[in-house]
Amino acid sequence: MNLPNAFTERMQALLGTEYNDFIASHQAPPVRALRVNRLKTTPEEIKKELDFAISQLSFTENGFIFTEDKIGASPAHHAGMFYAQDPSAMAVLAGATLPWDRAIRALDLCAAPGGKTTQLAAMLNEGSFLVANEIVPSRCRILQGNLERMGVKNTLVLNSSPDRLAALYPAFFDLILVDAPCSGEGMFRKYPEAVDEWTPDTPAACAARQKEILNKAVKMLAPGGILVYSTCTFAPEENEEMVRFLLESHPEFSLLPVAKKVQSLTRPGILPGTEHARRFYPHVSQGEGQFMAVLRYEGECDTPVSESFKTEARELTREEKKTVESFLKENLTYTPPVLMMWNDTVFCAENKYAIPKGQVFAPGTIVGTLQKGRLIPHHALFSAYGGDFIRKVTLHTNDSRIKTYLQGNSIPAPDTPDGWAAVMLGTAPVGGCKVVSGMAKNHYPKGLRLKN
Numbered sequence: 001m002n003l004p005n006a007f008t009e010r011m012q013a014l015l016g017t018e019y020n021d022f023i024a025s026h027q028a029p030p031v032r033a034l035r036v037n038r039l040k041t042t043p044e045e046i047k048k049e050l051d052f053a054i055s056q057l058s059f060t061e062n063g064f065i066f067t068e069d070k071i072g073a074s075p076a077h078h079a080g081m082f083y084a085q086d087p088s089a090m091a092v093l094a095g096a097t098l099p100w101d102r103a104i105r106a107l108d109l110c111a112a113p114g115g116k117t118t119q120l121a122a123m124l125n126e127g128s129f130l131v132a133n134e135i136v137p138s139r140c141r142i143l144q145g146n147l148e149r150m151g152v153k154n155t156l157v158l159n160s161s162p163d164r165l166a167a168l169y170p171a172f173f174d175l176i177l178v179d180a181p182c183s184g185e186g187m188f189r190k191y192p193e194a195v196d197e198w199t200p201d202t203p204a205a206c207a208a209r210q211k212e213i214l215n216k217a218v219k220m221l222a223p224g225g226i227l228v229y230s231t232c233t234f235a236p237e238e239n240e241e242m243v244r245f246l247l248e249s250h251p252e253f254s255l256l257p258v259a260k261k262v263q264s265l266t267r268p269g270i271l272p273g274t275e276h277a278r279r280f281y282p283h284v285s286q287g288e289g290q291f292m293a294v295l296r297y298e299g300e301c302d303t304p305v306s307e308s309f310k311t312e313a314r315e316l317t318r319e320e321k322k323t324v325e326s327f328l329k330e331n332l333t334y335t336p337p338v339l340m341m342w343n344d345t346v347f348c349a350e351n352k353y354a355i356p357k358g359q360v361f362a363p364g365t366i367v368g369t370l371q372k373g374r375l376i377p378h379h380a381l382f383s384a385y386g387g388d389f390i391r392k393v394t395l396h397t398n399d400s401r402i403k404t405y406l407q408g409n410s411i412p413a414p415d416t417p418d419g420w421a422a423v424m425l426g427t428a429p430v431g432g433c434k435v436v437s438g439m440a441k442n443h444y445p446k447g448l449r450l451k452n
Contacts, residue, residue, distance in 0.1 A: 088287030095262030103127035111140035114146035138208035186289020386422030386429020
């Protein structure tokens with residue numbers, strides 16, 4: 001791999017005697033890893049359903065290395081039992097010790113494609129509210145698809161800018177994750193095309209944008225809130241200098257140490273006062289280049305901590321409510337406490353939150369649409385609440401019916417009573433079907449189906 005001279009000269013100055021090991025690591029293949037999705041399964045359960053081998057990562061019980069190709073076709077992937085994620089990216093939130101034992105409000109400000117978003121969702125206490133924001137509409141679609149696959153609940157997906165969000169949510173969030181857009185130097189080994197896009201001026205241009213994003217993020221933090229800042233670059237101007245900018249321009253911030261299990265895999269921040277920040281190098285840890293810093297905000301709040309806007313969602317009419325509640329009572333053992341209408345879509349949540357006008361990509365877990373007095377359930381309902389369905393068709397990886405189902409075909413379900421049912425891979429919901437006389441008619445979305 002031919003790395004830019006300006007980059008290698010800077011890295012040699014930063015790393016000293018470690019530089020040769022750093023360069024040698026770029027000739028090795030990237031480490032491939034996955035994170036077990038605790039919203040749907042456990043490390044013990046997933047091992048029963050994987051059709052490829054895995055080995056444990058050292059810093060988290062949820063992380064494993066794999067070497068198999070094309071794992072996206074695995075039934076366990078379709079079931080949202082895991083998310084393929086770089087070990088260093090996984091370690092950022094694993095290293096952030098969150099101080100709450102209660103439901104909190106959280107924001108992932110730069111959320112797509114959703115690796116850290118879905119990891120954060122699985123870490124939050126029950127009843128927490130998560131806003132996942134992505135400014136690029138096409139990337140929002142990818143983000144929403146991953147949230148659905150992983151069965152994430154109580155999450156509002158927005159397609160907005162940081163300044164518009166800051167106006168909507170002043171001093172609102174207990175936790176904000178800023179996985180900032182950056183020069184991508186840490187991805188050179190994994191994505192060689194990133195080398196061609198890099199110039200000596202790229203880090204400074206990215207730093208200017210990161211500073212704007214952080215200034216808006218500060219306005220949305222509630223007193224006592226936590227800001228997790230991360231990048232996938234080695235450039236000090238995008239990393240330690242951003243931390244020092246926050247500490248100097250906002251003295252209400254303090255830099256916190258990360259978990260010891262992640263400290264042992266990383267190097268400290270390189271500027272005075274940033275030692276608690278951490279650098280991930282491919283010659284030190286099993287993963288690509290990353291940077292992380294965890295900061296606590298002790299600023300004061302002049303406004304009530306609540307949404308500062310009128311919700312665009314509306315209550316269901318009496319007839320709509322009767323139809324939806326009748327469907328849920330007939331098919332689920334548990335009914336989400338909040339049912340609302342957004343445009344022509346019924347969605348549910350575990351607690352009520354406001355829906356901002358004109359910036360929503362997805363309002364929450366979509367229940368379905370109403371057609372001629374009937375509810376047509378959405379895939380998201382099966383993925384998030386499949387475990388609560390009264391009727392289930394339980395399959396396993398070694399059952400030929402799971403591949404048939406994922407291809408979009410009907411499957412035999414002789415032991416399942418007639419009606420809507422969740423298709424399960426072991427204990428994890430995959431999707432939905434409607435059982436009629438022992439046959440499960442496929443309800444798996446066409447865009448997700450396996451190609452023959």
